[in-house]
Amino acid sequence: xxxxxxxxxxxxKMHKTRSEAISFFHALQPYxxxxxxxxxxxxxxxxxxxxxxxxxxxxxxNSFILIGAQNMHHAAEGAFTGEVSAEMLKEAGASFVILGxxxxxxxxxxxxxxxxxxxxxxxxxxxxxxxxIGESLEERKTGxxxxxxxxxxKETLEGTLxxxxxxxxxxxxxxxxxxxxTPELVGEVHIFCRHFLSTLYxxxxxxxxxxxxxxxxxxxxxxxxxxxxxxxxxxxGKTSLDSSKFIEILNxxxxxxx
Ligand code: PGA
Numbered sequence: 001x002x003x004x005x006x007x008x009x010x011x012x013k014m015h016k017t018r019s020e021a022i023s024f025f026h027a028l029q030p031y032x033x034x035x036x037x038x039x040x041x042x043x044x045x046x047x048x049x050x051x052x053x054x055x056x057x058x059x060x061x062n063s064f065i066l067i068g069a070q071n072m073h074h075a076a077e078g079a080f081t082g083e084v085s086a087e088m089l090k091e092a093g094a095s096f097v098i099l100g101x102x103x104x105x106x107x108x109x110x111x112x113x114x115x116x117x118x119x120x121x122x123x124x125x126x127x128x129x130x131x132x133i134g135e136s137l138e139e140r141k142t143g144x145x146x147x148x149x150x151x152x153x154k155e156t157l158e159g160t161l162x163x164x165x166x167x168x169x170x171x172x173x174x175x176x177x178x179x180x181x182t183p184e185l186v187g188e189v190h191i192f193c194r195h196f197l198s199t200l201y202x203x204x205x206x207x208x209x210x211x212x213x214x215x216x217x218x219x220x221x222x223x224x225x226x227x228x229x230x231x232x233x234x235x236x237g238k239t240s241l242d243s244s245k246f247i248e249i250l251n252x253x254x255x256x257x258x
Contacts, residue, residue, distance in 0.1 A: 005040035007233035010240030021050035027243035038254030055093020068096035074117035086125040096128035112155035130166040137173035174215025187228035
């Protein structure tokens with residue numbers, strides 16, 4: 001079972017102005033040569049306003065550092081005040097887009113159907129979708145975790161003819177709470193997701209689609225999580241906001257390469 005090298009994602013949510021984003025990147029830059037043989041990719045999803053600046057700063061590292069968005073609209077264009085299209089993101093320099101993050105699902109009432117439309121648009125524009133899935137505490141307590149995850153995967157992915165994509169398992173009860181899921185639980189879910197992906201789209205697709213874990217990952221919780229089967233990396237919220245913590249995470253993750 002090969003699960004290295006790893007993908008480390010920074011989701012900055014609604015944090016960092018353009019100048020703060022650039023300062024972060026400058027703090028990271030000197031360390032990049034030491035990471036790029038040990039990590040597969042670093043993905044940074046700043047707010048929309050900082051995508052173009054970061055993409056320009058990261059351009060010579062383009063295959064190793066990808067800049068992306070945290071959301072987009074599923075339509076190509078139209079009267080959708082406040083929304084952003086895949087084409088606009090591409091032109092700004094985005095290479096990937098996070099879709100279906102739990103904050104989008106719960107605070108902004110995004111449905112599996114809408115996420116599916118966004119996935120289709122992302123595939124058609126060659127933006128790598130990073131699809132987030134995860135159960136609530138109530139769903140976990142009532143034994144519905146696998147039912148919820150399979151529904152999220154099936155309703156968003158089935159029939160979309162996916163190509164390159166990333167999936168992140170992010171249980172709602174672990175996001176921003178300071179309590180990461182236990183490594184054993186993450187391992188169990190990742191085995192389930194991998195199997196479910198192979199039933200949907202075959203072994204090759206399952207093998208080539210990294211499945212990440214996200215939810216209160218810190219320097220302390222990182223390594224046991226990465227040791228679990230099929231954990232292809234992590235998606236960091238809070239821990240990714242501080243450049244020194246992020247560099248520490250990259251260092252630790254780089255050392256787990258096998
Ligand atoms: P957190 O956020 O690391 O702050 O829990 C993770 C996420 O929302 O993706």
